[in-house]
Amino acid sequence: MDYSADSAFIRQxxxxxxTESHCYDWLRHLTKDVGARLSGSPEAAAAVEYSRQLMESLGLDTVWLQxxxxxxxVRGGEEVVRIVESFEGGNFDLPATSLGNSVGTGPEGLRAExxxxxxLEEVExxxxxRVEGxxxxxxxxxxxxxxxxxxxYGKAxxxxxxxxxKAAEYGAVAVLVRSMTNSTDDVPHTGTLVYVEDKPKIPALAVSTRAADLLRRQLKQGKVEVYIRNHCKMLEPKLSYNVIGEIRGSEKPDEIIAVGGHLDSWDVGEGAHDDGAGCVQSMQVLATLKQLGYRPRRTLRCV
Amino acid sequence: MDYSADSAFIRQxxxxxxTESHCYDWLRHLTKDVGARLSGSPEAAAAVEYSRQLMESLGLDTVWLQxxxxxxxVRGGEEVVRIVESFEGGNFDLPATSLGNSVGTGPEGLRAExxxxxxLEEVExxxxxRVEGxxxxxxxxxxxxxxxxxxxYGKAxxxxxxxxxKAAEYGAVAVLVRSMTNSTDDVPHTGTLVYVEDKPKIPALAVSTRAADLLRRQLKQGKVEVYIRNHCKMLEPKLSYNVIGEIRGSEKPDEIIAVGGHLDSWDVGEGAHDDGAGCVQSMQVLATLKQLGYRPRRTLRCV
Structure with a gap:
């Protein structure tokens, strides 16, 4: 078989x-103008509408909302994680961020050792x-x-x-987690927690890796108490949409090759890598092929 | 042949x-404490002495200065590249940096179309x-x-x-070059020029890519004059040293495997990538092998 035509088209x-793609501009809009796009938020809805309009403008065969x-x-405002009466003198606050899906402590907060x-096995x-309270x-x-x-990351x-x-199962009142990052810094890394059914839901926050190191040092010296306050809440699920566009296949339209990303992001950044880039790249795939006049044999779908 | 021992050692x-290398700390010192290390400068000399002491501390077989x-x-202070009486109104300055080895305009500067x-062929x-003056x-x-x-980069x-x-050969009074970068920004990128023997030496500066775009727009509208002032000077060559360390080969000591980087850097940054990283990595190669007790058959040399 002769692949030279393929090779030339891939070069195109x-x-x-x-030289001519627009995905950086799209990403700039998603991250700088729309900003963080927490699922259920007005920004997430704005991102859906922006993507829909954008896909409409690409001249695809179909664009629809699913x-x-x-x-x-919702996070509900800034968190406090405070070492109380520390060995290194007085109280001090650790950079911390609630984990996604976490419940809140209520306005009073809580204090415990x-x-x-x-x-996880160590908890058991x-x-x-040893864990209760x-x-x-x-x-x-x-x-x-x-x-x-x-x-x-996967191993941690x-x-x-x-x-x-796991901690709640044994009576813990809250959880702190060393940030999921290999950097040593003061930027706590949020992310999802999953509450297991039938176990109590307790507040859970990530502390920055530097804060985790500090807490570890303090714990070597003796008993450490921490005060935690956060205001998170899980509200009712909300209606949103997958934005879908496709170039219909000429021979096997029911066989679908899909590319995709997720429009939503965490609230503490702008969601450029996770996953704005994935979204705009996926749209660019269809935009490029459309612009170059490519007629696929199977349907190409962007979600 | 059985390579499993090699494989295990490579893993080590x-x-x-x-987990245990120090090259980030070394690089921090080179870039943050010593800073930019233009060849012939006191900082370049400090970098030589730091590297010598560092290599001495690694327990290599020999460390010497060549x-x-x-x-x-020397740059001699900040440059001015100013569009004079522009179409877009008045005079304005372009972000610019003298090219390495450039001569200066003198304190008066120069003004020309x-x-x-x-x-280069276009100049010919x-x-x-059309070029003179x-x-x-x-x-x-x-x-x-x-x-x-x-x-x-190579193509530009x-x-x-x-x-x-080339421009001087045909009577030009100075040269501006679009910054050697694929970024669109206002950070002019310096770098070396080579004056060809027997041709006049004229001042040469890079302007940022955004400034180059602007200049291009202006030139489309008609005649553009620019005022240039820089203060560069080439002084007498100075004595410096290659810092060399080696682990002597057990079987073929006269056959040498070398790793290396260059300690000097441009003055407008900290020389982290170019080439601080190369230097500390090279030293780390010998440090790691020494620390793991490796006895090479050929001599390993770091320059």
Whole structure:
């Protein structure tokens, strides 16, 4: 078989995308003008409408909205994680961010002794006698020998996702998690927690990696108490939409090749990497092929 | 042959480097404490001495200084590149930086009409009649279809390296070059020019890519005059040193495997990528192997 025509067309795709694509402008709008797009938020709705209009403008065969109910979690204002009467003198606040889906402490906050663990199993071993009434601090850092840091993320993230329910099962009142990052910094990294059905829901927050190091130092010296206050709430699910566009296949229209990203993002950034870039790149794929006059044999769909 | 021992040792090198190497600290010192290290400058000398002490501390078999004469060029203060009586109203300054090795205009500066060219050949075609007394503006941008941007750099950089002497050959009074970068920004990118022997030496500066775009727009409207002032000087060559350390080979000591970087850097940054990182990584290679007790069969040398 002769692939030289394919090869030339791939070069055309490449050149067009590098010289004439608009996806950086689209991303700028999504991140700078719309901003953070927490699911259920007005910004998320604005992102849906922007993407719909944008896809309409590309001259695709079909563009439509697929209704979908999305969780509607709100942070409700800034969090406090405060070491109370520390060994290093007085009270001080740690950079912290509530985990997505976390419940709040209520306006009074809560204060309790902190115990540190590295794994979920350790919580089970300590048992109710040692965990009840405490704040459980999951402090297992990234494995620095992982060259691909996302693997280190994968090996640490169970603490964040399952830690809160595991700790709650044994009577903990709240959970702190070392930020899911291999950087040493003061920027706490949020992310999803999953509350296991039938377990109590307790507030859960990430502290920055520097704060985690500090807390670890303090815990080596003796008993540490922490005051936590956050205001998170899970509201009723909200109606949103998947924005879908497609170029219909000429031979096998019912066989679909899909590209996609997620429009929503966390509220503490602008959602450029996660996942604005994925969204605009996906739209650019269809825009480029359309612009170059490509007629696919199978349907190409962007979601 | 069985390579499993090699494989295990490579893993050891990898883990050691990711968890226990010091090269980030070394780089922080080179870039933040020493700073920019223009060849011939006191900072470059400090970098030599720091590297020597550092290599001494690694427990290598030999560390020595190899004397070398280096060019000693000084910028002599900030540059002015000013569009005079522009179409867009009044005078305004363009972000600009003298090219390395450039001569200066003297304190009075110079003022002349600008002509724009894309290539060195274009200068020849225009000839002395059109070039004499003018400022030649080399405005060929990066080829954006080059996925590996360093290739685009390679395809554009002849303007900067050879442009000044080519323009001078036909009577130009100065040269401006579009910054060697694929970014659109206001940060002019310096770099080396080479004055060809027997051609007049004229001042040469890079203007930022945004400034180049602006100048191009202005030139489309008609005659543009620019005022240039810079204060560069090439002084007498200065004594400096290559810092060399080695682990002697057990079987073939006279066969040498070398790693290396260059300690000097441009003055307008901190020289982190170019080439502080290369230097500290090179030293880390020997440090890691030494620390892991590796005895090479050939001599390993860091320069």
């Amino acid at each position: 795709i490449h050149d067009y995308t590098l 209704p979908v109910m999305v969780p509607h979690w 902190v115990i540190s663990v590295q794994t 071993k300590l048992g109710r006698a 405490k704040i459980v601090f999951f402090d297992r850092p990234f494995d620095q020998t992982e060259y691909y840091t996302f693997r280190a 993230v169970d603490q964040r996702v399952w830690g809160p329910s | 090198i990898h883990d050691y480097t990711l 004397p070398v004469m280096v060019p000693h060029w 600008v002509i724009s060219v894309q290539t 075609k225009l000839g002395r009649a 003018k400022i030649v503006f080399f405005d060929r941008p990066f080829d954006q279809t080059e996925y590996y941007t360093f290739r685009a 950089v002849d303007q900067r390296v050879w442009g000044p002497s």
